[in-house]
Each structure stands twice: as C-alpha cells, then as structure tokens.
Amino acid sequence: MTWYTKSFRRNLVDMHIDDWDEAFLRDFDPQQYVDCLKTARIQSPMIYLQSHVGLCNWDTASGRTHRAFAGNRKLHRLLDLCHEAGMDVVAYYSLIYNNWAYDAHPDWRMLHRDGSPSRADPSHGFMSGGRYGLVCPNQPGYRDFLQRQFAEFCREFSFEGLFLDMTFWPMVCTCDACKMRYRAETGCDIPDVVDWQDEAWLRFQAARQAWIGEFAAWCTAKIKAIRPEVSIEHQFSTVCHDWRFGVDEKVNLANDYAGGDLYGGHLQQSYICKIYREATRNQPFEYMTSRCDPALRVHTTTKTLEDLMLHNFLALAHHGAFLVIDAIDPAGTINPMVYERIGQVFSASIPYEPFLTGSLVSEAALVMSYDSKFSAAALPADPDAADRSQPQLKAQLGMASLLNEMRLTHTVLPCNRLDRLAGKKLALLTDAPRLRPEQIDRLTRFVADGGSLYLSGTTDERLVEHLLGLRRIGLSRETSTYIAPTEDGQVFFAPEYSARYPLSFEGRQVLVENPRQQQVLATVTLPYTDPADQTTFASIHSNPPGRATEHPAIVLGRYGQGRVLWLACPLETQIQQPIRTVLRQLLEQLARPEVLASDAPSCVEMTLFADGRQHILHLVNVQESRPIWPVAPFAVRLKLDSSPHHVRRAPDLTDVPFTVEDRSVCFQTAELRLFDTYVID
Template identity: 25%
Template sequence: MRHPAESLTGEPYLPHRSVHLDFHTSPLITPIAQEFDPEEFAARFARLGVDSVTLFAKCHHGRLYYDTAREERHPGLGGLDLLRSQVDALRPLGIRTPIYVSVLFDEHAATTHPEWVALDADGEPVRVHPDGVPGWRILDMTSDYRHYLADQVTDVLEHFDDADGFFFDICFDQPGFTPTARAAASAAGFDPDTAAGRLDASRAVSHDYMARLRDMVAGRGHDGVPRSVFFNSRPRLLLADELGFSTHDEIEALPTGGWGYAYAPTVARSVLPIQPRAMGMTGRFFGSWGDSGSLHPEAALAYESLQMVSLGIGISIGDSLPPAGRSHDAVTDRLERTFRAVRDVQEVTAGAERVAEVAVVRPPGVGDGEVMDADAPGAGELAALRLLAARGLDFDFVAPRDDLADQLAGYRAVVVLAGVGLDDAAVRALTAHVAAGGSLMVSGLPQDADVLASLTGLEATGEPAHRREFVRPVPATSAMADFDHVLPGGVPRVRTTDDVQVLATVTEPYFDRTGERFSGHEYTPAGWPTEHPAVVVRGRVATSAFPLLEAYGSTGVPELAELAAVALAGVHPRPALRVDGAAHLEATLQRRGTTSFVHLLSYLPSRRTQADVETVLDPVPAVDVEVAVRVDGVEPRRVRTLAGADLPFEVTDGYVRCTVSFDAGHCLVVVEGE
C-alpha cells in the first residue's frame, strides 16, 4: 500500500514500514551484485509491503555503489549502476529510497590517507575491535577528510538530484589527539589537554560537519517532497540541542546486538516528547549489524516491531544484501510475516494518538561515551519502565531543563527520579503541576531542605543510622504484609505532619556488619522496628525517603515495585488505562475520536545459553488479562479485538472493563464509542 506524501510543501515523508538495506562489501570481493535483478528486487519489497528502503551510496569500506568516475567506486561492480537500478526498481511501487552515506568509517580513505585517521592519547590510530579483531578505523573530521567527504556527497547529489533523503551513519563525537584536532579545539576555545575540553571540541566538530552536510543535501525529492535527513549515532540525551540537524529520529536498537530489551522503549520515550517524528529500528540478524549469516527469531522481530507501533511510531528493520546482490527467500519470508502483522495494526489505528499520562523526570546525563551506553537506562529509568508499562500507565521521560513547566503540560502525573537536581524553576514547575490538580511522586529526598518542605511537606531530621536498613510496609495503608525488606542502603530520617499517610516505615538491623562483628552471610538481620517513615503520601504527593525506584531497578525485589505502585496509585488513582496481568505484560493506550485502542504485548526475553544475550523465541500466552479503559463520559457501543471478535464488557465507575486472553504475543483491544 502506498502512503501519500505528507506534504508537498511541509515536512519530509516519515516511513511507516521501512527496510535499512546494509551493503558493506569489501573491495576484495569481486565481482559483486552479479545476481542482482531489478524485477526480483522490486517484487521482494512489494511482498514486504514497505514504504521506504534505505539504499547504499557509500559503505564503511569507503566504496561507492553507483556509476561515478570517482576512484572509490567498488571495483567489483563492472558496468552495473547498482544504486540507480535499485532506486528505479522501487520508485514505480511508491517506495521511497533515502540514500546511505558512511561518515566516520571509511576504510578506503583510511588506507590511502593514513594522516586522516584519528589518533588516541598514545598517538596510535583509533579503530574498533569486534571480537578482538582489528576493524574499522575512525576518521578525523578536523583533517582534510571532511572536504573529501563533502566532495563525495556533492557527487552523490549530481547523480541523484532526485534523492528522497539521506541517512548519514557513524556520526558520534570522536575526541581527537591529532595536531589538527588539537588546533581546532584551541581555536574554538576548548582545552585539548583535558578530557572535558576534548569532548566539547569533538561535539563542536560534529555539529559543524552535520550542519554543512544538512545544508548541502537540503532540497526536494523525486515527487517534490522535502528530503529527509538523519544523522545516526548521536546521543539522544542531547536531542533537544540537536533538533535542527535531522528531520526525524531513527531509534537504533538491536536488542540481541548489545542494546538489550530495555533500550528501545526507554529511549523512544525520551525521544518522542522532543521529536515526535520518529521510528524504531531493529534488525533481522540474530546478533548485530554484520551478523548476516543469522536470522532474528520471528517472535522477537514481531515483539520489537509491534512495541514501537504501540508507541505510535513506525518501524525500520535492518537487513543485509549479500555481495551477489540477491536476498535469500528465508529472509524475505520472515520479514514479510513481520511487516504484515505491523501493517494490520497500523491500518486499524491510523490517526490515533498515544495517551501518555505520566512524565518521568530523569537525571539529565551528559551524553558522554558510547551512544549505546550513554543513552541506556539507569536503575531508576529501568524501574519506571517495568513498573509503569505492566500497569498500562504510559509515560515519557523528560529532562529537568529550564522549560520543565512547558514539558509537564498535559501530563496528569509526574515521577521525579533520584539524582534530579531541582532548581527554583523546577520547583515552581512541580508546585504548579500539583496546584493545578496533578499528582507527584518523588523517589528519594531532594537535597535542599526548603525544596523538600515545599514539595513534600517533610522535614529531614538526620542521616541513615546504618549502612543497610529495611523497609516495612504498613498493612493498613499499603495492603502489603509487614515484612522487613532489605534495601541497598539506609533511609534518611524525616519528620512528617499529621496529614501524611505512612505507607512504610524503617526497620534497623541489630548492628552494622563489619569484618569483626557480623551475623549471617551478607548483612545483619532486621532487629529494631522504628516509627521513622520510609514512604508517605500527602495529598497528591507521594514521597519515598530513600530512592525507591532506584532500589527496585538495582535489586529487582518485587515488593519494592509493589510499594512504588501503591504510592503512585495513592496520588494518581484514576489513570486512563488499568491493566491487571502478568508482570512481563506491556500495555499502552491510543485514542482516535471516541475510539480507544489498547495494545497488549506478551513476550518474555530470556537467556537460554552460555551466550550473554537475551532473546525471544515464542510469545507467551496471556490468560484473563483484565483491562479497564476510562471512557470520560463516552458511552461504549462495542469492544472487540483486532480480528473482530466481540468481547463482553461492562461500564462501572467511569471505566469500560473487559477480560481478554490471547496467545499471539500482541492483542489489540478496540473500544468503540458512540
């Protein structure tokens, strides 16, 4: 199905279903693409039902795949203009063809101009080492390589003035030790002799070449729609400062390739509040990019793709074209089934908007180091993801920037993670949120006494008495057993007022464990219950005196998650969606007019072998999942599944309630209003 261009005068087209077709092919392999058949190529993508395929002009080997006079043209192409043939095969099908260009990886340039290669602190060339084998060398963008790259892009534009867009890959910040890098840092006012100065300088270099390339490729594609531009490998924690470079975001996250299964849903919820024009990206490889001799499990592909669709965004699946130029039927079959499932859901939910009621204020981070590591969720973010998604409380991550008040607009509940510095502007924003009827949960005490008092009504009275202490739920207010659960640390002491509801108190150990004075294997047992509050609710504000979410995220103790859920429910009792199912279940809500769409995902990543990787082999059957959708006065006339099966329902207390069982991994519950 061809999706209409979004605007002939406005924004570039944003794909719904896309393939990112890798073709990193060594010049030592020759000939290449000898089995390429334009008709077979077109028929394959017609089967997949995609609306975009990212195709290669230049790969990591630094080789070009079109009919050019430049010496970098791949020597194995013979007389074939591969990229033009690919574009011309897909265009009649309404499939857009953004063009891929590798930036910091270019083996041809590194070999012919070793002076362009970045150096480390010891003066050695910087390169990646997958599995201990030397790999790609990293180019220095302060060298003349930047002009060489610009000339290549100019050549691509001369041959493809009808290009739909550009995907620039490997655009991370590379701190430099070359003479040109040091000189550039000094000229820009940064200290090349400090790590911070080198990082700031490298970021400025990235911004400089990104702006240059963006301006070079600006224009319109073959149908008059503005070109898309995307720079990959950028830290999403810096997205708010880099919005002007890319027209959209592609959230690269191959779970079995090192990203893990928490990365994509966490980063997506950080991206979407800032850049709603986004899509997820996974891969058909069992492992990561380059693992072309493997297949991603079908259930894993479905899970990763439908997870992004449940957040209201499209999906891109990475593939690899073999050197001979013809894809394997096994790959096509697997992708076809995945894209068909995605298309079926997208067509039913077209035009629906995601309902994210909760804003989770996370520590800002600095975006240092490898992008995968810099953007990965910490303990608090991971806890929020696991706690909220399983209950249908969809949320976004926001950073405590100066515009926090604007960021919080529209959210009914706010969760503040430990480590967030709350300045005067942030306190005013949170106070205004509560005054306007919103709810607030604070994980860990703000350091400033005035902030603590103004937000929570609590007064700090002392430090923890022991290195490790215990939290005891109060059954009367939490409905949890009064068992003493050990914490990773201690609990600061606070004083409360009479209008505070205490959900949990502190229990102290008999004594602190030392090398000379200990009892048991790991920590001294709980010995002395106290009246010191650990978790409290006051009006529409819940506060844990210790980092409750972070404690759950770092230990995995289920009761800590339950205690956090009780605290949040105490201040946010009527969410738009409630789901009662297994702990691994993920639920999100979308709405279009009077129709609500509830996405239920039932997959469970697991590690099954010695390989340090989690994957998904089968969906997990879900039985008797209770779903409650707040209808806000809209009278529901029908509740059904995606397949059209009617579900019995009732309306009570402003919620339409139903129970559903499914074994396909994804279930879409459609609540149709009058």
C-alpha cells in the same frame, strides 16, 4: 503528503563490505534485491550509497568507488526498480565511521589522549577501534570532503529520504582540531580526566554535545540546500547510550523524524518507542532492529517469526514504523527465505495500519535527562578507561516495567520536552544526577501547581534540596544496604519488612540531613561491616543489617500544591517481587491509575490513544519465554469522558459487548495471541 507519514514497513540491508577480494559484492543483483523487497511487502527500503568501509557504490570523483560498483550503475538500477515498484527510497550514508578516509587522510583521524588513532588499538572496544576507522567532524578537510560527497550523490541518485548514520562521538577525541576549537571557545585545554565532580570536565562534555549537534545541523543544512524536499534522519539510538557518545537533543533537532537501531530486548523497545514518539518532530518515528538473532554479528541465525512479529507489533502499539535490518552476504547476495519471513510479519500488520491515529494517553511521565548518562559514583579516570555504566537507564527501565504492571498509562519525556508535563499527574526522575537550571525550574512549577514528583537515587541534589530541604552528605561507602521502615512508613512495608528485618538494596544509598523535618517513611540501615572488607564480617555468605542510622531513606513531602516522594536509592532497579510491591504501594501515594484497569497478566502491555471522541487500545503479549503462549480473555475497564456507542475489535471491527459503569466502559477481550486492537467510539 510526505512519504514517511504513510510508511510503516521499512527495510535496510547492511552492506559494510570491503573490496580487497574481487569476489566481494560481485554477485549483487538489483532485480533479486527488489524482488525480495516485494516479497517482504516493504514500502520504504534504506539503500547503501556508501558504508563504514568508506567505499562509494557509485563512480565517485571525491572518494573511491567499491570495485563491484565501478562503471556499472548497478545501484542506480536498484533505485529505479524500487521506484517503479512504488517504493519510497531512503539513501544511507555513514558519517565519522569511514575506513577509506581514515587511511587516505591521516590528519582527519580521531585521536586518543595518548595520540593514537582508533585502529591502532583494538582493546578500546567494539566499534571504537580495531576494524573501525574514525574521522573527526571537527576536521575542516573532512567537512570539505563531505560537501563534495553530498553534492555528488544528490546529483547521481533520486531518493525521498536520507539516513545519516553514526552522528556521535565513538571516543573522546583530542585531535588538533578539537583542541584548537575548545581553546578558541573557552580559553581552556581539554581535560585529561573524566571527573563528574569537576567543572572542567562538565564544561568539556557540554562542548562535545554542542559540537556533535552542530555537526548534525551542518550536514542537514548542506543536504537541504541541494535537495530541500528530502527528509533527513540522523542516527538517534544514542539517546539510550552512555555519556561517551555525547548526544543530547541537539542531534535530533537536525532530524525530520526520530529513529535508530537498538538491540536490548522488548522492554527497552517499549521504552525507546515512547522516547522517539515524544522526541520526533514528525510522526511516525522509526524503530530499527535486526532480523539476526540477537544482532548482526550472528549472520545466519534469524529471529523466529513470532519474535519479529513482536518487534513489529510493539512499534505499531506506539504508532511507529518498524525497520527490519538484514545484512548482505559478502558475495552480494541476500537470502530469499529471510524476506519470506519478513513478508509474513508485515502481512499480519497491514490490516492494522488504518488505526494508527491519535495521541498517546499518559497520566504519568518518566523523565529522561540527556545530561545524566553517567554514574555519580564513578571515580575520576582516563577517558578510555572511564566508567560507562548507566544507572539512570537501568532505573528508568525498572520503573517502566512497574508502571506497565500497575496499568498507569505513561510516556517518556526527554528533559527538553518538560512542557508536555501539563495535564500529567505524576513525573518520575530516576537516578538523574545532572539537570539544567531551566529543567529544575520547570519541575518545581509542575509540583507547585499540584503535580506529584518521584525522585530516586542520585537525582540532582539541587532539585531535592529546593523541594524538600534535604542536604546531601555523600554516598554510603557500603554497596549492600538496607531500608528500615519508620512507624509512619511501616504500613507500606508490612508484612514483609520491618525495622528489625529491613528491605535490602544491592547498591549504595545517598546520605542526607533533614533540617526541615520532612516526613520520613524509612531510614538507612547499613551492614555490620563494609562488604569491601574481606577480612572482617558478621556472616561469611552475606552482609546482614547491623547498624541503624538516622539518615532518611524515604521522604514524603509537600511543595506548593503537589507532593514529592524521594528515595535514597533507585529501588526500581530491584526485581524481587516483595520489593516491587513496596514501591508500588509508595507510588500509589502520588498517583493511582484512573484511566485503565485490567486483570490481564503483567506480560500484556497496553497503550491507549485518543483521537477526538475515539479511543484506540492496543494489546501486546510481551512474554520473554519462547514459544509465546496465548493469554486467555481478560477484563478491561477504561474511564472515558463520555459513554461510547461501540466497542469493536480491529481490524474487521467486530462488535464487542460492553457495559458502562460510573463513566467507565467495561468489556472482555478475546484470547490474545500476540497483538490486538480495540476501537472505542
């Protein structure tokens, strides 16, 4: 059995420490380190061989050794102690981010369009300059250096896995190696402007994605050639990051399992866990976040026990491993109190580990496009100043929240996993402006065969026109707009909204023509004046509706055996409850929850797994306020293919009374504090 299949409790201690002060890392103590890991009940520690600073924690011949590790084999001792304690060791190595290589080899540096390297101007942003020296994976000299480094540490250390961090583009690099490679592959020069309407830019962005994917595959192949038994994980949190990082599925193809660190809160965690689960080659995936609150920049403030437990239980509710990130003190010490808290976190979850089996049940699938991590409304700009907002992600998170409230079991499918739409009732694309031809074909077949499809905002106009015949004119100039129900659509908007008092949307809407005369449930209404005009207005505080149009805002149509609901804006981004109620009623025209029903409050997230005739239901109390208050007992109804013999509450498998009504099992939960699991078989 491969080590990661049985490892759910993991740890990383960040060690990005320079050595200009001889006191830095001088007090590093392998025994204290491993004692803390034992206290925290860690199964698999991730241990730094090197860091963003670029200094090696072993006596290297190809780079430079950190002064605190020169000639003492302290890191070897730490790995030996971990193995003696029965732990599986994952080694850490930083790619691209390497200050030593940046200083020692200026010709390897990433360069901005003006020819400046990353550290020349801190204004380029956190982790894109200033403290961080960035070297280019297209530079042959850097790759030669990596091969020597890989050979050294594979010979020096015994480890079960390797985490290769920072496999992405922190900036748009225009160094000589990138220019030469692009010219050789395309015959073109690198474009000067980020313009999502320009084929020249789209072609270069595709090349950036291909290059970083090739680099990931190259690194994995070089390691596997030396140590074929070692698992490889490249940083893949970038699946949630914007276009600049240049990451699509190709980086993940170089992974044995998917994972990465994120800091965006519990809704983001739930969403990314579903992506990781669908993207990973092998289970479990790995969700990482810091014990520092809210992130590593706050070195001495640790998340509360219940916050850390919530992170852990959300990962477990998706059958993933949780890696908690600590950061070492510059002196080389770590705080034992932190590991006592982590030990409490993992002690609470260990009894549930035997129940992490089966496949996630999902009636619906949010579809995430790797090629749509940009705003279709963004204006052409210099790469360093270009818009980096992510309308698709914002809309996906809004829709995920609504699906949780509806109890519509769902997953999140990256666009290269659309084969997994088979058996789903509903697919949802939110503000995804660029799809690949094969993805459009796959989605078309899904609808033709009877599936339902939700499309919002700037989702690829080729798909919209093919399925519904809607022809895009452009985007509204106005950024404060309205959706006015038609006679056919009024039932979904009543009693809150009407043609006279339309639903408000804070953003632009796509303007289309409807030559096929598809059923229009609502039309676009605009304010009296353009909100950008500060001189002429109807109301000084707001932009009330004033100009009705014939442009459809919501269209419901058929294609083959399936149905398509199109919205001119990503309504799922709006948090007001009356708006969410309208959207919920619209979604129910496409698919109603059948598998799971409950009167639990919306703060309770539920995931359901099927393992043969057994079903495993996880409940997580995901409240944003602190402290997290217990949820009173609530009813659960599960529709199953066969009547169960038992409903039992894990981990002690206490029998729970239940009834069976119309092929559904019904039972009452216990009070939910943070996490519960019920086994139905």
